[in-house]
Amino acid sequence: AQSVTQPDIHITVSEGASLELRCNYSYGATPYLFWYVQSPGQGLQLLLKYFSGDTLVQGIKGFEAEFKRSQSSFNLRKPSVQWSDAAEYFCAVVVNAGGTSYGKLTFGQGTILTVHP
Amino acid sequence: NAGVTQTPKFQVLKTGQSMTLQCAQDMNHEYMSWYRQDPGMGLRLIHYSVGAGITDQGEVPNGYNVSRSTTEDFPLRLLSAAPSQTSVYFCASSYSDRGNSPLHFGNGTRLTVT
Numbered sequence: 001a002q003s004v005t006q007p008d009i010h011i012t013v014s015e016g017a018s019l020e021l022r023c024n025y026s027y028g029a030t031p032y033l034f035w036y037v038q039s040p041g042q043g044l045q046l047l048l049k050y051f052s053g054d055t056l057v058q059g060i061k062g063f064e065a066e067f068k069r070s071q072s073s074f075n076l077r078k079p080s081v082q083w084s085d086a087a088e089y090f091c092a093v094v095v096n097a098g099g100t101s102y103g104k105l106t107f108g109q110g111t112i113l114t115v116h117p
Numbered sequence: 118n119a120g121v122t123q124t125p126k127f128q129v130l131k132t133g134q135s136m137t138l139q140c141a142q143d144m145n146h147e148y149m150s151w152y153r154q155d156p157g158m159g160l161r162l163i164h165y166s167v168g169a170g171i172t173d174q175g176e177v178p179n180g181y182n183v184s185r186s187t188t189e190d191f192p193l194r195l196l197s198a199a200p201s202q203t204s205v206y207f208c209a210s211s212y213s214d215r216g217n218s219p220l221h222f223g224n225g226t227r228l229t230v231t
Contacts, residue, residue: 009157032216043121043207043222044160051217090159094216105216107159 002027004093006108013081014116021076021111023091033074034092035065038110044090050074061085086115119143123208123223130198130230138193138226140208146221148214149191153177153204154225160207166191167214198230 005024013019025031032051036044048059055067065076074091091108124139142149150165152175162175166185180202182194191210195202206226212218 004159041224043224044209044220045222046219049219092160105162105220107161109157109159 002093002095002104002106004091004106004108006089006091006111008111009109010112010114012114012116015083016080019076019078019081019085019113021089021091021113023074023076023108025072025074025091025093025106027072027093027095029095030069031093031095033065033067034094035059035063035074035076036090036092037061038088038090040087047076047089081113081115083115083117086113088112121208121210121221121223123206123226125226126224128226128228130195130228132198132200132230134198135194135196136198138195138206138208138228140191140193140223141189142191142208142210142221143189144210144212144221145188146210146212147188148211149185150175150209150220151181151183151191151193152207152209153202154207155204163193163206165214195228198228200230202228203230204228 003026034049035047038044047063048057050057050067058064063078088110090110094105121142147168151163152160154160161177163181164183166172172183208223209220211220
């Protein structure tokens with residue numbers, strides 16, 4: 001069965017420090033990959049997505065992510081975290097194959113980011 | 118644009134009661150879906166629709182009904198609420214269901230069943 005794993009439930013960083021949130025998936029085919037952010041009491045907002053091409057993708061709010069097929073990973077990075085980045089982050093995957101559909105979109109468990117001033 | 122609007126924001130039900138969670142979008146999106154979010158489990162798909170008159174089950178459909186009579190609206194019905202349905206519910210929509218257009222989420226409905 002397809003699955004998405006975010007190994008870190010909770011990460012704490014200092015403001016100005018770099019950040020990497022991990023995401024691993026298990027699929028046979030090339031997936032579409034997404035990172036979403038959820039602020040408290042809010043819905044999810046798309047940070048970035050990977051469909052094909054350049055494996056390093058840029059998103060909003062200064063985030064980037066790199067698709068590594070050999071490691072089945074799509075880690076999210078930011079070089080300098082701001083206090084306003086504190087939120088919960090979700091990785092999501094949908095298989096890119098015939099019949100690709102959001103009906104097959106799978107979310108990871110989420111990583112809560114705390115930022116110390 | 119209002120985007121995806123969910124009502125109510127909060128709801129408390131007693132076991133066995135029924136209710137409908139409302140979801141409306143004003144972006145003319147064909148794809149709409151309902152997720153539930155539980156701590157440590159991410160978001161799980163309940164039901165989805167690829168257009169008016171067309172619905173299908175997701176990962177956790179039991180205890181929930183949906184219908185899609187218009188493009189704009191996609192209500193979620195709980196026929197007989199159970200404590201296991203205590204959760205935060207999100208509605209999401211997209212231009213297409215093909216996975217290559219972004220999902221737009223509402224702000225959620227927090228449901229407690231006692």
